[in-house]
Amino acid sequence: MASSNDCDPLPADVLPVGVKVLIAGGFGVGKTTFVNALSEIEPLSTEEMLTAVSAATDRLDGVENKATTTVALDFGRITLSPSHVLYLFGTPGQERFWFMWDELSEGALGAVVLADTRRLEHSFAAVDFFERRGIPFVVAVNEFDGAHRYRGEEVRTALDLRQEVPVVLCDARVQVSGIRVLLDLVQHLITTRSSHGSDTDQPTVRA
Amino acid sequence: MTPVLPDGPQLDEAAGRLVRPYTVSDGRTRATSHFTLVTTVRATGARTQGVFGLEHAQVLALCEQPVSVAEVAARMQVPAAVVKVLLSDLAEGGAVVAGDTRPAPTDHSARPDRDLLEAIRDGLLKRL
Numbered sequence: 396m397a398s399s400n401d402c403d404p405l406p407a408d409v410l411p412v413g414v415k416v417l418i419a420g421g422f423g424v425g426k427t428t429f430v431n432a433l434s435e436i437e438p439l440s441t442e443e444m445l446t447a448v449s450a451a452t453d454r455l456d457g458v459e460n461k462a463t464t465t466v467a468l469d470f471g472r473i474t475l476s477p478s479h480v481l482y483l484f485g486t487p488g489q490e491r492f493w494f495m496w497d498e499l500s501e502g503a504l505g506a507v508v509l510a511d512t513r514r515l516e517h518s519f520a521a522v523d524f525f526e527r528r529g530i531p532f533v534v535a536v537n538e539f540d541g542a543h544r545y546r547g548e549e550v551r552t553a554l555d556l557r558q559e560v561p562v563v564l565c566d567a568r569v570q571v572s573g574i575r576v577l578l579d580l581v582q583h584l585i586t587t588r589s590s591h592g593s594d595t596d597q598p599t600v601r602a
Numbered sequence: 603m604t605p606v607l608p609d610g611p612q613l614d615e616a617a618g619r620l621v622r623p624y625t626v627s628d629g630r631t632r633a634t635s636h637f638t639l640v641t642t643v644r645a646t647g648a649r650t651q652g653v654f655g656l657e658h659a660q661v662l663a664l665c666e667q668p669v670s671v672a673e674v675a676a677r678m679q680v681p682a683a684v685v686k687v688l689l690s691d692l693a694e695g696g697a698v699v700a701g702d703t704r705p706a707p708t709d710h711s712a713r714p715d716r717d718l719l720e721a722i723r724d725g726l727l728k729r730l
Contacts, residue, residue, distance in 0.1 A: 410668050410701030413640030414722060439676035443639070443683070470639075470672055475725025479718075482640045482670065502638055504714055504722075574729045581723045588716060 411480045416577065417500060419486040419525070420509035421517025425537040425567035426485040427469060429509060433483060433573040434471025441468055443498070466495055481577070486521070496524055505580050506532040509567065512545050515553050522554055531584050533561040535576045559587065637686040639672040642701035643693075650697040661688045662697060 418426045430438050443466060466487055473481040484503075486496055500506070506525050510518040518534070525532040536550055545553075547562040556562065563579050566572045637643075643665045650658075657678070664674045671689065675682040692698040 410642040410644060410699065412702050412718070413638075413642050413670050414718070415638075415640045436673075439673060441639070441672045441675040442681040468639075468672075470676075472670070472673070473725075473729070475722060475728075479721050479725055480640075480642070480670070481722065481725075482672065484639070502640075504719075571730060574726055578723060578726050578730075581719055581726065584714065585716065585719050585723070588714075588719065 411474075411476075411478050414479060414481050415503045416481060416483055416580065417486055417496075417503050417506040417530075418483050418509065419496075419506050419518075419521035419532075421511070421514060421520070424509045424511045424514070424517060425539075426509055429507070429535075429537075429565075429567040429573055429576075430469060430471040430483045430485050432568055432570045433473055433577075435474060436472050438469055438471045441470065442466065443468055443495075468499070497528075500525075500528065500530055503530065505584055506530055507576055507580060508532050508534045509565075510534055510536050510550060510554070511539060512536060512543060512550065513539070515550065518554065522556065526557075531580070531587055533563060533576065533580045533583055535563050535565045535567075535579075537567045538564055559583075637671050637689055637700060639670065639675075639682055641671050642668045643671060643674065643689055643698050644668045645692075646697060646699055648696045650692065650695045654691065654695070654697075658688055658692060658697075661685065661692060665698060668701075 418429055420426055427438070468487075469485045471483045473483070475481055484499060486499060506521070508518055508521045508525065522532075522534070524530075534550065534554060534556060536545070536547070538544065547564065550556075551558075551560070551562050561579050561583050563576055565576050644667065645662045645665045650662075657680075660678055661674055664677055671682060671685060674689070675685040678685060689698055689700070693700055
């Protein structure tokens with residue numbers, strides 16, 4: 396009731412928490428379509444400056460060959476509640492930008508790897524990256540018109556996925572379909588968290 | 603909803619960006635506070651202390667409502683690293699507050715807490 400100075404900074408804890416999910420997969424697999432269908436804003440693009448260790452092996456006086464480069468990142472936004480906002484970041488599809496995934500994936504909750512059954516090999520790189528970094532992900536098979544429909548298990552075998560990695564079917568153009576994929580990812584995160592989160596088999600009650 | 607920039611991004615159709623991006627941050631590429639792309643920021647409305655330029659004013663205009671660092675950068679059409687420097691200046695001067703600015707865990711074995719995951723799940727379920 397006693398109103399304080401109207402210039403008081405607002406407390407930081409009322410600001411929503413931003414959460415990042417990566418949308419990965421090969422070029423042309425539907426990442427942009429997926430983000431567009433889900434985003435409540437016109438998808439935006441920002442440039443992020445990233446460090447690349449040069450592939451060149453020439454080294455003078457032990458100086459490492461590092462270069463910075465800027466890469467455009469497309470992203471969309473879903474406001475989930477007054478305190479949580481989800482951001483979907485599309486990962487650059489070209490191989491020459493893979494070095495930046497490390498920085499992009501920092502702090503990410505998890506990833507969706509989109510796959511096209513006509514070109515499954517285009518999603519190998521993303522699967523490999525997230526597996527090696529221990530970043531949880533789901534594989535979402537984008538069911539393109541005219542593409543042969545495969546069962547999830549066939550895709551799992553073809554991509555050599557571990558049993559716990561969910562494989563789901565989706566239509567990247569349809570918002571509800573995308574929401575279901577994100578739900579599958581979050582459920583996967585909750586499941587893996589409870590199965591690995593404790594050293595004992597006892598459920599942890601206290602934080 | 604989106605505030606209109608006072609002068610718009612300094613772009614010229616033929617020449618592209620008129621001011622080299624890192625000029626606006628005095629060549630600095632390291633922010634003094636830890637901002638990620640998804641950190642939420644908001645202008646406090648407090649009078650700013652210190653000398654700020656046009657770009658600081660543009661940042662302030664864009665974060666009158668809570669907004670992410672990535673969105674500020676996208677709407678200003680400057681690299682996120684530059685916006686982070688500008689935001690650091692503004693935060694130090696008390697003109698901007700930031701949400702969660704803890705460094706993101708680099709180790710993915712540091713799992714997100716269950717409350718956060720459940721809140722996200724509930725938010726998504728409402729969208730079905």
